Amino acid sequence: MSTSAAPSAVEERELLPTNVSPVHYELLLAPDLDALTYTGEVQIKVRVNEATSTIVLHANELEIAEAAITSIASAQLATPLQATAIAFEKSDETVHLEFARALAAETEATLHIKFRGVLNDLMVGFYRSKYTDAKSETKYMATTQFEPTDARRAFPCWDEPTQKATFDVTLRVRDSLTALSNMDVARVETPAAGLKDVVFNTTPLMSTYLLAFVVGELEYIEAQTSGEHNGRPVTCRVYTTPGKSEKGRFALNVAVQVLEYFADVFGIAYALPKLDQVAIGDFEAGAMENWGLVTYREVMLLVDEANTSSRARQMVAYVVSHELAHKWFGNLVTMEWWSELWLNEGFATWVGNLAVDHLFPEYHAWTQFLVDEFQRALALDALRSSHPIQVPVRRSSEISQIFDAISYSKGGSAIRMLSSYIGLDNFFKGVRAYLQKHKYANASTQDLWTALSEASGVDVTQFMAIWTRTIGYPIITVAELDGGAQIEIQQNRYLSAGDVTGAEDETLWWVPLRIEVHGSAGARPADVLSARRATVDVAVAGAKWYKLNKGTVGIYRVKYPASAVANIAQAIADGELETNDRIGVIADAAALACSGHSNTSDFLTLLRAYSTETEFIVWQEIATRTDALVAVWADEDAATRDGLRALLRSLFSPLAERLGWEAAGADEESLVGRLRALAIRVAGFAGDQGVCAETRRRFHAFFAGDRSAIASDALGAAFAIAVRTGGRDEFDKAMGYYLDPANPADQQLSALASLGQTTDPALLDELLEFALGDKVRNQDLHKAISSIGNHGPSRERLWRWYQTNYDLLASRYRASMSYMGILIRLSAGEFTGRSKADEVERFLAERDTQKFQRVVDQTLERIRSNTRWLEKDRDDVRAWLTKSGF
Template sequence: MGKGFYISRPLGFVLCGLGIVAMLTIFSLSVVYTKEKRKNQVTAINETGMVTTAAPHTTPAPSNEPWDKYRLPDTLLPEYYNVTLWPRLVPDEQGMYIFTGTSGVALTCIKETNLIIIHSNKLNYTLTLENHHAKLTGLGGTSAPAILKTWFQTQTQFMVILLNEKLEVGKSYWLYMEFRGELSDDLAGFYRSQYTENGVKKVVATTQMQATAARNAFPCFDEPSMKAVFHLTLQHPPETVALANGMELGTESITIEDKKLLQTRFKPTEKMSTYLLAFVISEFTKIQSSEKTNIRIWGRKEAIESGQGDYALNVTFPILKYFENYYNTTYPLSKSDQVALPDFAAGAMENWGLVTYREQSLFYDPKESSNGDKEWVVTVIAHELAHMWFGNLVTMRWWNDLWLNEGFASYVSYLGADYAEPTWNIKDLMVLQQVQRAFAVDALVSSHPLSSREDEVITPDQISQLFDTITYSKGAAVLRMLSEFLTESVFAKGLHVCLKGLGLTTVADADSRIQLPASIKEIMNRWILQMGYPVVTIDTRTGNISQQHFLIHPEAVVEKPSDYNYEWFVPITWMKSGSNMGQHWLLTKTALYEPMKTGTDWLLANLNVMGYYRVNYDPQNWERLLTQLTTDHKVIPVLNRGQIIDDAFNLARAQIINITLALRTTKYLLKEKEYIPWESAIRNLQYFFLMFDRTEVYGPLQTYLRRNVQPLFDHFQNITSNWTQKPPRYMDQSNQINAISMACRTGVKGCSELTRMWYRQWMKNPDSNPIPPNLKNTVYCNAIAAGGVEEWDFGWQMFKKSTIAAEAEKLLYGLSCTKEPWLLNRYLEFTIDPKQVRKQDAAFAIVYISGNVIGQPLVWDFVRAKWEQITKDYDDGSFFFGRLIQGITKKFSTEFELKQLQRLKEDIAASSFSFGTQAIEQAIEKTKANIKWVSKNKAQVMNWLTEQST
């Protein structure tokens, strides 16, 4: 997931990163932005945590009572906490794992009040001698009012303390509580993970506080702006080690309730948000660096001793140093612990000084893991370390601006990974992994702006739904565009200004190298405060340029108003076939720009896809581009070859161009050997597989693609000496996977035999896997699909035995490929049994099965029958159920399937649950679009494909 010091506007800290352009220009943005967000005021907090600019909350409430509102009142500010926790790593007499704890928090009164409202969820409290759930005393000689009454508001997750007198403004008080909670396996708050080592079950007590689960571990002011210092003490069994955000100060032996324990105290944290708090108690072991910053990689003893943490240790320090240089700000902590957890819902979590990961996000085995696994590890580490500054040192005030955290970390993670692995050319992958991914979701009317008003994000469920593609990928794509037109060096200078806590008025004189057509406020508000993006149409005959809101479903009605009427300030870069290059800003719906006239030359816009927009051309220019691709495709930059394919297919889906034009962009692939164009084509053709794999179109589609992929398959067979060597270039190693995957999928001779041969060799000798790590996903899937129960059962046994998370994930996918319905049904039952499939993997496994043409209807019936059980069993039910709905409904393209989806929406609305509503709305919209697309294009596609085979 990726996520102190505050600045004064919710957009402000990213706008510092907009660079040192012009003092007045930037400052105007910081001032006016508030008005643009409908006077959504914010509170600035300086490095001491004191309020410098107060503003009221705008959160609507079910009543006028403050405890019925979801937002904390602005009357109190926490200064520091003393928290002691004792998790039991063995079950009690009732079979429950529990933890007990004490918590004290120093409060400063900001406004007069006779109420203390503090977050608390799923905790039971010990009554004090006064028969209350808490005890209040004064600090610094202050006398404290008496507590009249305490009670709990379950819906808003508050403990409410009513006092007999008001607290005094400027005075400090100490609130003390004792409590007990369950160390459950729900992957949220303070929870337990477990694994088996040498036949013995091991239990880990760990945390995941983001976004609103710190309140499950101890009573706290659980909002990101309520920063405080945390003094932590952990009590734990003698054979375990305790970790927290701060470095260990010391460990001593103690006895409690006749039990011998260790007690570890930790250095106080920096002033930080509750969602960044973390602690882990385990029997993990570590490796560490000898650098000035103490870097430690923790995990299961077997994994660490087999070297799975070595790669993470090797890249962490270089990435940290890169970000210190990039931000021009020293890493503020003395240590960086990174812990691989057997059970973890997210990919990773940027807890300050104690980053937690899924095992496959931190561990890499050079003998067993693939390039993709290695790439994932280095980019996730870079993402989380980027947060140590942006997100942790500087933090959004409220969750409505989560994109500032996650979009920024997603963007700079590629810069950090590129520094660690400079030969990979990994920054180019942002187009595939972030820009195109964002395009797909942001083309729906159910999308949302990057930044919302605070009062639109209130409940924990609404906060959870913000952790989506728009927040991460669109955020990254827009920041990438911004850094391009400002230049990366100017962008980075602005970040340094923010991280040093300087106001925007301290920005120096304008950088004369940067020429913008409007203030940054005017440019960026259009990308941040309204959803969607434009398609820019260029007529090379006249020089006319126009823009319109791009919607994948052309008849969809946009009901969300925009102050900018869905117009953008678009930075257009272009090149012509004569090698002429240029740039132009499109500031209105339409414009005339003489250099866009080309005569007989072709024109290509959005060079290297740095802009967040699609491009359409007049028919003649499309033809010239297609001719160039077929004659000498290398003249066009590799990223733009992928862009031409992606834009064409999506423009066709939106009925802006003909579907046959899109299909024609793939004809040149006979000659293409580069990864990015092939990957772009495969992703777009995947839609054709989804829509047509149950129809008569599937056969001609396979025939056409088989002819196109055959040269690629042959190419890699040749350069790898008949699959015995690895291609030398990193991008080629990725494209080799595409060559084999598409060849097997379309029936290229020899492909299925190759994958089955490798798999059978492994079955004969389970201790020696002959399958090249990069090709395991493809081989497992195709071999299991071509086999029967013997192949499936062997894969299942290897999955259960695997001690490498990345390997287990590949088998999890491969097992979904079987063509036997009874095996798929058995597998589905396994997915919701935590003894068979870990909870963190359940949604992925179910979605994998739904990708199987035989498994999809089985999954749909299964999820509809068990959705209440599924959402109850998973604490992050909205995120989990939303992921399921998005994955399962991709194939939906009939009226019958639409009605079933609408019925599910009604069933959920009639229940007590509110999970996944946004995902269901998006699925309904996509299904409607699919129905119309198939109706309009099926015959055309069939005819065109048939013509290609004659």
């Protein structure tokens, strides 16, 4: 095994000693699904790099019964060399084994360890997942989640991505159970009556975080790939608990196609003989790319063909594609350390969308990317408390905090920007060379840049290193010269707080300008800004407007002079700008209002240019931006709040009226159904009495047995409006729908989220108590509270609940503290007010938040940034609403 890049000395990584490294594991695990425990044995062939009598490896919450060296240099010892001391270092999650004599350097030895563990309920390591069978009896399955550093919870190992080895896995289980691991089954043996040993074939060289096992009562459906690009058909299966397997048909079909598609675009066949996908009831992450055995939260894998919403169906397609992308980016070639996480996740985010766009062009995946990924990345990266795409990681406790919108969404956006600049052909040529050179090994970001530079003939490192190693992104300020024939452009760092200091504004980004001028053909690819400022010619005879960042590909915001904004607004009204550009313009205007680079009234005025907009994804971005405005202004005077609601009705009520509640026909595009649901939600929340009345009528008809009264895409919106405008009856009906396992998983979660819309304090307290009970899975707690903060008067109640239950929550999520970050963001992130930010900060300062401190910092920064926005533009918004008649 080799690594391509040495760790940066600056990072001071806390790694295991290098005196011994693993070569091969033989692992036997025997889980007991009644006692919820397991026993295990592992024989690890190790390479002794330096003479030593001490071996240090990872182990966390395991009981080690025995450790011994059983062979040296392939020679079996007559008497095993027992460890004279077994000492655990809890803070490092390591175990230190001492031996009476040293192992010689440049030899191989076999380390044998017997251990015991608990099938925990923490959703990490080797853990238990609960489900209810057809007889309403509680059952358990055993499953794993090892990324980033929890293989050590399942068995003693070298739990670092560069410590690749091969694995022989044997699972000893009851003979009525199904046992799965990364590889196909080599044989089944019978060690005792009622038991079987399922022995799997040897894995390729791989990192520990990609190992996986699943044991339980399972059923499956199966299909094979065409073999066109993999060289042979690959057997693909979807496993579920009994009675659910047919709901995996859609995901199975996606996997069969995507596995061949990726083998084609990457130029390398899928490396394993089979691909299993498993739906897990209790699963904190959305999915996990274990090689050959991908695990998913049920809602991310299962589709009810008749009732699942189109949004949930698209999400399944994307998540499957994302996870299968990892078979090449992450599994075959693995980042050399977690500071390079974006190599896995940023690339999988980008190429996952590429696959969805290939299979389902009707979803307009790349346009949705702008709202779901690109704008999400820019929102987070506009904070001082963001981090670079390549972020130094010192210890394991820091890793989970970078599984965020920077590693995924900004990473994917950086790939999109780069591939657009050098061209897809050159990009994939470089990717193929990168994968071929580093397969079954580890690589760094620089390795990728080197391959892409050689493929494209462009020094990729020169401009992309700035994007991956530097926090933030620029705002491009435009000034017109010579009557508009030329523009002067200047780049500075953008912060949502709008208060960049000189020390924070030293970076000069490489900025692809992609200028489009009215009357010209497309963007000008040669225009790149890499200095502080430059002058660019935009003179075209008869041109009425110009626009930077065509297609919204570059990672930056643009501030135009007022005259240019007016011209762009007219171009939007006249239908002259493409969808991606219309999204980029309104997103930039909203962001610049928040940061103080422009007035919020400028954003509100620009909205009028979108009055005839027809595209769902554009309206989705508008709704996101107006939702944020309403949330920040939630505690203002009644006249201002009513004015904002009237503005929203003027935008969304005509849409709701035009689209109605019924699909235009069987062939109606799914995005039209989503637009209908969006219009109903926003208009209903804004107080459109007609929409609210019709929603309540359909809601009660739905529960009276007419399930056609509410289309699947509109269910979440309808439930939310009914609960917000109703009382106990509507609350109980939505609760009952959530609790009924016969309903599609995505719709159950929509019903759960709708409960937080109640404005009744008693019902809200009931919901908050319910959320902590056993009817809400630990992974779904955030869904129960996700919409509470949207209602201004409810925010304080939610915050008190979080404070009161902090210790309980911290204990429940102690093994996955990143979830605590989600909860603090939901519980406090909607506040405004300097004193409120100080209160939240004081409360958290007295607690150990180091494992989610980054999210704490981001939440506090958002509160203060929104407070400044409100203070700056309170009068501006009030005056605009009055002048505009709202």
